[in-house]
Amino acid sequence: MHQSPVESPERAPAPSVAARAAAVLAVCSVLLLVLVAMRWHPLIGVDGDISRTTHHWAVHETGLTHTFRILTDWVWDPLTMRLVIAAAVVWLVWRRSAWWTALWLAAAVTVGALLQQGLKAAVDRPRPVWRDPVDSAHYASFPSGHAMTATIVCGLLLWLLHRYGPGRALWRTALAVALVSVLGVGLTRVWLGVHWSSDVLGGWLLGATVVALTVAVHRRLQP
Template sequence: MYPAPLDSPTRPPGSRAALVAALLCVPSLLLLLLVSMKWRPLLTLDGDIARTTHRWAVSDPDTTQTFRVLTDWVWDPWTMRALCAVACVWLAVRGAWWLAVWLAGACAVGSALQQSLKAAVDRPRPVWPDPVDSAHYAAFPSGHAMTAAVVCGLLLWLLRRYQVSTAVWRVALVIAAVSVLGVGLTRIWLGVHWPSDVLGGWLLGAMTVALAIATYAYWPGSRGADGTAASAAPR
């Protein structure tokens, strides 16, 4: 079984993605507001979870080291951006120039949104007397979590568009889910993000993907030089 096509003859192009984006916008803005207002129940919950996971990280150095490798190399934002760049080159080689530009632009918009929110909210990161890792810049939203959500979400849409086989689709779906969830959990475990930073990254990343898909229907050459319909699903 596969997801239904994004659009149908009776539904305007990108309408379902636009609806998803609108729905995701609500919890994203609510969480942003609560973090900005320093809502005490949220801060208390963040602190309780962070202190617990930090104790686990200190007492289990082997797992902590594994998570550091995963977060710094496998799921690092620059690794994700490199994966996106490879996809853009592949599309360009196939002659789908407009699609390659759209994919690069969507990832760039996601990065710009992430950095803008970090600067605007300017939330301090957790501070520990015995840190197991370090990170720079403001905490909200988690750049690792948001970048992984944006890149994995867009690449899944791209695979669906190119009608990959059932086996490839399922493997890609599992890898994407493990990557997005896994990188968020490593950031909390390593004590460099509050849980709500990661949740914000996931929500904002998913919203960015939905907005990008919604706008693609109106992008020049939206059917691409390869002739693949934007709403095609894998078979």
């Protein structure tokens, strides 16, 4: 008697690299968030030591401090970063065939901004306070909005650029600018005494999580 072959069950598609990276980054972000919310003593101690040291340098190195204020208030400011994204969205719309990616890019940055403000309100962490401040900032401290926005914007733009196959020189230049921007903005926020070091770390982790998650969504849902 002829027997029909037994059909093997369909396997679910394996998660992409972006999805796996998003999961790992999300776990790290949540862990840091819990430690900050609990005011874990070792973390608070490290934050305090770093902030006192960098603030001492900032008070005495006035020229470098002034340069950092220009960079953080104008070059790496979240508004500047979002204007860069707006320009990229306009360019994608102008291409006509990339309208879905333009919508995705705008939505990704919006989600990042909403997540950032929501966490600031939920954690409500006080900023460092100094008798001789060199700069000031508003809203709660965790996560660093500058660090998170720079990470999201630079990460998304690098991914988009890679999709369009840039030349080696352009890619290396873009990668260098992105790394300097993301690392530099974090340094300036701690140096200027308006964020704890864990605020910046949280901004980097959360920003990278948003990038990885939205890239995974784009790969799965792109028409």
